[in-house]
Amino acid sequence: MYNKNMANRGMKKWLPFQSLIEQEKYLDKMMYEKYKIEKPQISVEQARKINRILCSYNFEVLKMKIYIDGYLYIYNGKIQKIDKNKKILIFDDFYIPIKNVIDIEETDPFFEVC
Numbered sequence: 001m002y003n004k005n006m007a008n009r010g011m012k013k014w015l016p017f018q019s020l021i022e023q024e025k026y027l028d029k030m031m032y033e034k035y036k037i038e039k040p041q042i043s044v045e046q047a048r049k050i051n052r053i054l055c056s057y058n059f060e061v062l063k064m065k066i067y068i069d070g071y072l073y074i075y076n077g078k079i080q081k082i083d084k085n086k087k088i089l090i091f092d093d094f095y096i097p098i099k100n101v102i103d104i105e106e107t108d109p110f111f112e113v114c
Contacts, residue, residue: 036070040102050104054082054089065103066096076107 042050053062059078066073081090087098 033070037072038070039067039100040072042102046103050098050101053104053106054098057082061107063105063107064101067100067102068096072102 057079061076061078064075066075075091077091079089080092082088082098083090088095089098089101
């Protein structure tokens with residue numbers, strides 16, 4: 001014998017986890033924390049490469065791999081200022097410590113044109 005009430009109960013039982021408004025924020029934070037990685041170690045050669053590029057920087061577009069709060073980001077842009085005392089790189093709308101730069105590459109300005 002088929003009971004409609006039991007079928008509806010089964011659907012309610014398996015509703016998505018974000019059934020409560022409060023759970024959504026918690027689950028988002030939990031997923032954010034789950035996929036964090038440790039800061040990658042850079043080699044001596046990479047450190048020298050980063051140092052060489054930053055010392056000879058002349059306001060050109062750079063491609064950088066940056067470590068921020070457990071995640072790696074790739075940023076293409078110009079550095080507005082390098083503060084050697086505070087050891088930070090200042091961009092248009094944010095700044096990061098130099099120690100968070102994992103890799104840096106000089107980009108060819110004509111690469112996208114060809």
